Amino acid sequence: NAGVTQTPKFRVLKTGQSMTLLCAQDMNHEYMYWYRQDPGMGLRLIHYSVGEGTTAKGEVPDGYNVSRLKKQNFLLGLESAAPSQTSVYFCASSYSGRWGETQYFGPGTRLLVL
Amino acid sequence: AQTVTQSQPEMSVQEAETVTLSCTYDTSESDYYLFWYKQPPSRQMILVIRQEAYKQQNATENRFSVNFQKAAKSFSLKISDSQLGDAAMYFCAYRSAIRGNTPLVFGKGTRLSVIA
Numbered sequence: 001n002a003g004v005t006q007t008p009k010f011r012v013l014k015t016g017q018s019m020t021l022l023c024a025q026d027m028n029h030e031y032m033y034w035y036r037q038d039p040g041m042g043l044r045l046i047h048y049s050v051g052e053g054t055t056a057k058g059e060v061p062d063g064y065n066v067s068r069l070k071k072q073n074f075l076l077g078l079e080s081a082a083p084s085q086t087s088v089y090f091c092a093s094s095y096s097g098r099w100g101e102t103q104y105f106g107p108g109t110r111l112l113v114l
Numbered sequence: 115a116q117t118v119t120q121s122q123p124e125m126s127v128q129e130a131e132t133v134t135l136s137c138t139y140d141t142s143e144s145d146y147y148l149f150w151y152k153q154p155p156s157r158q159m160i161l162v163i164r165q166e167a168y169k170q171q172n173a174t175e176n177r178f179s180v181n182f183q184k185a186a187k188s189f190s191l192k193i194s195d196s197q198l199g200d201a202a203m204y205f206c207a208y209r210s211a212i213r214g215n216t217p218l219v220f221g222k223g224t225r226l227s228v229i230a
Contacts (some may be wrong), residue, residue, distance in 0.1 A: 003216035033217055042122075042205060043159075058217060088157060092218075096197040102149075103218060 002026055004106035006091050012079045021076040021109050023091030030096040032074035033103065034066060036087040043090065049074055050096070068113045080111045097107075117139045117160075118208050120221035127196045128229050134226050135191045137206030145211040147219070148182065148189045153203040162204070165189065166212070193226075201228040 007022040009021040023032065033048040036059075045058030062086060065077045074093075078085060090109050092103040117140045139148070150162040165173045165182050173181050177197075181190045193200055205222040227228035 009143070029139040040222060042220040045217045045222075048217050078151075090159060102161060102164060104161075105151075110157075 002094055004091055004104050006089075006106040006109050008109060010110045010112075012114065013078075014114055015082060017081050018077070018079050019081065019111075021089055021091075021111075022076075023074045023076070023087070023106060024072055025074075025091075025095075025104070026072060027104065028054040028071070028095060029093035030071070031094045032068065032072065033094075034064070034076045035068070035090045035092065035109075036060065036062045037090060038087050046076065046089075081111075083113045085111065086113045087111060116143075116146075116196045116208050116219045118206050118209070118219050118221040120204075120224050121205055122224045123222075124225045124227070126227040127193070127200075129196055129198060131196055132192060133196055133226065135193075135204050135206075135220055135226065137189045139189065139206075139208050139219075140189050141187070141208065141210075143212050145209055147209045147211055148180075149207040150178070150189075150191045150206045151207060151220075152200075153205065154199075154201070154222075156179070159205075163191065178187055195200070196228050198228050198230060201226055208223070 032044040035043040048067040052071045091106040094103045148165045150223040152160045203223045210216045213225045
């Protein structure tokens, strides 16, 4: 049981390049989330999904797109990377309903945009 | 919108001593969950303890306990017998239990140092 995994662990991009971050969970959770963590800002929600095929915007969605084609995977895309997107990205998942109060986090992806 | 405030950017504690991290939140809801997460240098977010707002009894997990004051909207974390492995960033978080599934709202964190 791997829990929540993220790929890659670290990536360097040039401004304007695109990339996709992959999140996978093996706990059969309905809900999945993408956060970014910046110094002094805590964690901020980018996008989230309440089920396969559905996504919703969080607090800071601009410049990102997401897809949830399979229940176990949640992809975060950067179409044209900017230095402001340099951050640590965390994926999380949880059950639905009242018992979904606990989110399980992946190990994070560190992204540097030059 | 709900907000979570951690007023102590940094704290330090001597090994084996007790430390309390503060967290306040703002909400108009009556049913919600509160959490403390630990983030060590590995960056993994680890759930330390959680509290359900409708339960008056304070949650405890081994050396970790909370002081939940619902009327004051305060949710502090007490770490007893501090260990070197407790050194980390600690985040307080809020989640509504009313409005379907809502994501966590995090505070900005408190960095805890443990002095040997």
